[in-house]
Amino acid sequence: MTIKTFRGGIHPPEYKELTQNSVFEKVPAPGQIFLPLTQHLGRQAIPVVKKGSVVTAGMLVAQADGFISAPIHSPVCGTVANLGKQITSSGFPKDTITIITNGQTEAAFMSPMDPETITPDDIRKRVADAGIVGQGGAAFPTSVKLTPPPEKLIEFVILNGCECEPYLTRDYRFMLERPDAVIGGLKLILKVLGVQKGIMGIENNKPAAIEKMKNYLRDEKDLSVVVVKTKYPQGAEKMLIKAITGREVPPGKLPMDVGAVMQNVGTAVAIYDAITKGEPLITAALTVSGKGIKNPKNLIVPVGTPIKDVIDHCGGLTDNAAKIIVGGPMMGAAQYDLSSPVMKATSGILVLTKDEVETKQETTCVRCGKCVEVCPLNLLPTRLARLTQLQRYEDAEMIGITVCMECGTCAYTCPSNIPLVQWIRLGKQKVFRLQKERSASEN
Amino acid sequence: MTASDSEENKQIRFDLTTSPHLHSKWSTQKVMWLVVASLAPSIFTSLLFFGLYQLLIIAVAILFAAGTEYALQVMRNKQPTILDGSAMLTGLLLALTLPPNFSLSATAIGSVVAVGLGKQIFGGLGFNIFNPALVGRAFLQAAFPVQITTWSKPHLAVDTISSATPLAAFKFDHVSTEIGPLFFGNIGGSLGETSALAILAGGFFLIAIRIVNWQIPVSMILGMIIFGGVFHLINPAVNPSPLFHIFAGGFLFGAMFMATDWVTSPITSSGMWIFGLGISLILVVIRLYGGLPEGVMYSILFMNAFVPLINRLTQPAIFGIKQGGQNEKSY
Numbered sequence: 001m002t003i004k005t006f007r008g009g010i011h012p013p014e015y016k017e018l019t020q021n022s023v024f025e026k027v028p029a030p031g032q033i034f035l036p037l038t039q040h041l042g043r044q045a046i047p048v049v050k051k052g053s054v055v056t057a058g059m060l061v062a063q064a065d066g067f068i069s070a071p072i073h074s075p076v077c078g079t080v081a082n083l084g085k086q087i088t089s090s091g092f093p094k095d096t097i098t099i100i101t102n103g104q105t106e107a108a109f110m111s112p113m114d115p116e117t118i119t120p121d122d123i124r125k126r127v128a129d130a131g132i133v134g135q136g137g138a139a140f141p142t143s144v145k146l147t148p149p150p151e152k153l154i155e156f157v158i159l160n161g162c163e164c165e166p167y168l169t170r171d172y173r174f175m176l177e178r179p180d181a182v183i184g185g186l187k188l189i190l191k192v193l194g195v196q197k198g199i200m201g202i203e204n205n206k207p208a209a210i211e212k213m214k215n216y217l218r219d220e221k222d223l224s225v226v227v228v229k230t231k232y233p234q235g236a237e238k239m240l241i242k243a244i245t246g247r248e249v250p251p252g253k254l255p256m257d258v259g260a261v262m263q264n265v266g267t268a269v270a271i272y273d274a275i276t277k278g279e280p281l282i283t284a285a286l287t288v289s290g291k292g293i294k295n296p297k298n299l300i301v302p303v304g305t306p307i308k309d310v311i312d313h314c315g316g317l318t319d320n321a322a323k324i325i326v327g328g329p330m331m332g333a334a335q336y337d338l339s340s341p342v343m344k345a346t347s348g349i350l351v352l353t354k355d356e357v358e359t360k361q362e363t364t365c366v367r368c369g370k371c372v373e374v375c376p377l378n379l380l381p382t383r384l385a386r387l388t389q390l391q392r393y394e395d396a397e398m399i400g401i402t403v404c405m406e407c408g409t410c411a412y413t414c415p416s417n418i419p420l421v422q423w424i425r426l427g428k429q430k431v432f433r434l435q436k437e438r439s440a441s442e443n
Numbered sequence: 444m445t446a447s448d449s450e451e452n453k454q455i456r457f458d459l460t461t462s463p464h465l466h467s468k469w470s471t472q473k474v475m476w477l478v479v480a481s482l483a484p485s486i487f488t489s490l491l492f493f494g495l496y497q498l499l500i501i502a503v504a505i506l507f508a509a510g511t512e513y514a515l516q517v518m519r520n521k522q523p524t525i526l527d528g529s530a531m532l533t534g535l536l537l538a539l540t541l542p543p544n545f546s547l548s549a550t551a552i553g554s555v556v557a558v559g560l561g562k563q564i565f566g567g568l569g570f571n572i573f574n575p576a577l578v579g580r581a582f583l584q585a586a587f588p589v590q591i592t593t594w595s596k597p598h599l600a601v602d603t604i605s606s607a608t609p610l611a612a613f614k615f616d617h618v619s620t621e622i623g624p625l626f627f628g629n630i631g632g633s634l635g636e637t638s639a640l641a642i643l644a645g646g647f648f649l650i651a652i653r654i655v656n657w658q659i660p661v662s663m664i665l666g667m668i669i670f671g672g673v674f675h676l677i678n679p680a681v682n683p684s685p686l687f688h689i690f691a692g693g694f695l696f697g698a699m700f701m702a703t704d705w706v707t708s709p710i711t712s713s714g715m716w717i718f719g720l721g722i723s724l725i726l727v728v729i730r731l732y733g734g735l736p737e738g739v740m741y742s743i744l745f746m747n748a749f750v751p752l753i754n755r756l757t758q759p760a761i762f763g764i765k766q767g768g769q770n771e772k773s774y
Contacts, residue, residue, distance in 0.1 A: 251762075251764065322457065329464040330463045334458060357458045357464070363470075363569075368705040369712075378761050412467055
């Protein structure tokens with residue numbers, strides 16, 4: 001059997017062994033939860049509750065503002081304590097609904113629907129009403145992705161089970177513990193889009209998940225599992241589409257432009273639960289891991305739970321804990337405020353220890369070309385970083401700085417410890433600003 | 444101290460750098476020392492064939508290279524970086540390109556030039572255009588033309604082998620050397636270049652641990668087979684076979700240790716191919732039509748000059764953009 005992949009990439013240590021055999025554990029609601037109004041890409045949701053409003057689990061607390069937005073539901077029973085600002089994992093304070101929980105466990109979900117008889121329009125509406133956002137990390141409203149313009153011909157749906165970030169084992173656990181929901185969700189996505197062909201992409205470091213999925217798909221002629229190479233960033237949308245179909249999504253284009261729609265395994269589960277149980281997206285499944293945490297685990301956490309409570313549930317921090325990351329170690333964001341809540345698309349909380357975060361001495365570029373070799377998008381990271389340092393933003397734009405997806409393979413690889421992706425990130429912001437000014441002066 | 448103060452003091456200060464939060468175990472320092480280690484077989488064969496005196500040449504070259512680096516960095520108020528090993532590596536590489544029993548004072552001059560004019564004058568590691576060790580060697584070639592072409596007869600040499608290098612013997616006396624001694628290294632030549640076996644051992648090690656970009660030695664060897672082969676087929680009596688070209692002189696040493704210098708070779712894969720093929724083409728012309736029997740040094744230095752241009756012209760097509768297809772400004 002050939003194992004498919006893309007050009008470039010790296011293979012960092014996986015660290016999956018810390019949590020891969022840990023069964024999802026449900027975490028009870030903490031005393032207080034924070035629901036930021038921007039847990040998705042797009043417009044901020046509009047609160048429909050006031051200070052003092054009594055809410056039950058599953059109740060709408062903020063509605064979507066337009067098409068590219070998502071509603072937010074309360075994951076707990078309690079009382080709205082405040083509508084104010086709260087630091088989120090983005091590092092910035094955001095408008096947030098604070099709810100004090102009252103310990104009751106009743107839930108007011110939407111009515112369950114039969115996945116066999118449901119119509120595509122009903123699925124789309126339910127996905128929007130349930131506030132589902134992409135679980136792969138970008139948190140793009142799923143209903144938008146399931147509404148491609150009619151002129152786009154979608155040939156296949158790819159379900160992303162790569163989970164190429166080290167440490168994270170959430171998608172892996174979903175495939176092992178909830179294969180019915182994963183496949184059920186995939187079938188619902190196919191139904192919405194009117195597409196026959198569904199492909200699951202799974203990295204070859206997850207043989208148990210591959211076998212389980214293959215067993216479930218044994219009698220399906222249009223659904224299949226494609227085993228892809230364990231390599232970072234295999235789970236990046238463009239990379240996985242390239243690996244499976246051989247097609248390249250051009251810069252600035254979407255997967256639908258090459259006939260594909262990609263969804264994450266976790267998103268499929270959320271869709272399945274929204275249809276079959278009527279449950280809105282009020283829990284986040286995540287991996288809590290790293291050497292800095294006493295008992296690494298996979299958890300199902302009410303959305304809005306402060307990171308601190310999640311860490312405490314896992315036995316707390318070790319004495320040498322030094323860095324807390326929301327997301328994976330390659331693209332996640334370091335945190336300074338542990339009251340920051342778990343959000344809809346939070347896939348992991350990692351705690352690294354002192355010796356793991358030691359900043360290494362940066363030396364000059366020796367032009368080894370390693371960053372060029374590993375860049376999955378065929379960019380010249382060292383050149384882009386250098387042009388940014390020299391403030392030659394137009395030149396950086398010319399050689400494609402805005403194409404960079406900030407996967408971090410270059411900075412990971414650099415023997416001179418140059419913060420390449422950090423420089424490129426800065427350069428990108430400068431170029432975006434230039435482009436904005438340019439289009440403003442044209443109008 | 445109040446209770447809240449002590450509470451605050453207990454709080455951990457979290458590291459807040461941006462992603463990625465993982466880093467590979469590589470560092471330039473580690474790389475330099477691994478390259479030094481890969482040269483151990485060549486150092487060993489130079490001592491085996493030419494005697495322990497060669498150790499002095501190596502020591503002097505390393506000492507003066509590191510000393511020059513240190514002195515110039517102190518003069519420029521820069522943090523000395525001799526512990527990164529790059530200057531010592533330059534000294535070692537220079538020593539291994541010198542003839543056996545070469546003058547120690549000339550060796551010292553070569554090292555000073557290599558690090559001073561070859562590297563520090565451009566701004567230090569990473570900024571030089573030409574391979575520093577070869578700059579030093581080129582200077583010595585011009586300054587000491589006689590000494591640098593005076594060869595000693597190796598120990599363990601079979602009777603038929605003279606002290607002349609196989610390339611010189613072929614060029615001037617039309618005497619060919621068997622591949623066996625060329626491979627083993629009991630022939631006349633520079634300290635590190637005579638034993639193909641030792642060079643290949645170190646070279647394959649560097650390729651295996653992905654320090655040497657394999658494209659460069661492979662394209663050089665392929666280029667030699669093509670260009671050397673064409674000339675050989677045209678006139679086998681005058682032009683030696685590509686196999687002889689590959690195993691004689693400094694070709695393999697240059698292919699594994701000189702042309703592959705990170706700083707002075709291209710960063711793109713296709714650029715590395717152009718670079719390697721170019722070196723071999725120029726080398727064949729020098730060896731067959733030039734006044735000197737050998738030309739690895741000049742052909743590598745010559746191609747070094749083209750590296751910035753090669754890098755510019757060989758930027759790979761960005762993912763999703765077919766080469767020459769879309770307007771490059773469209774992203």
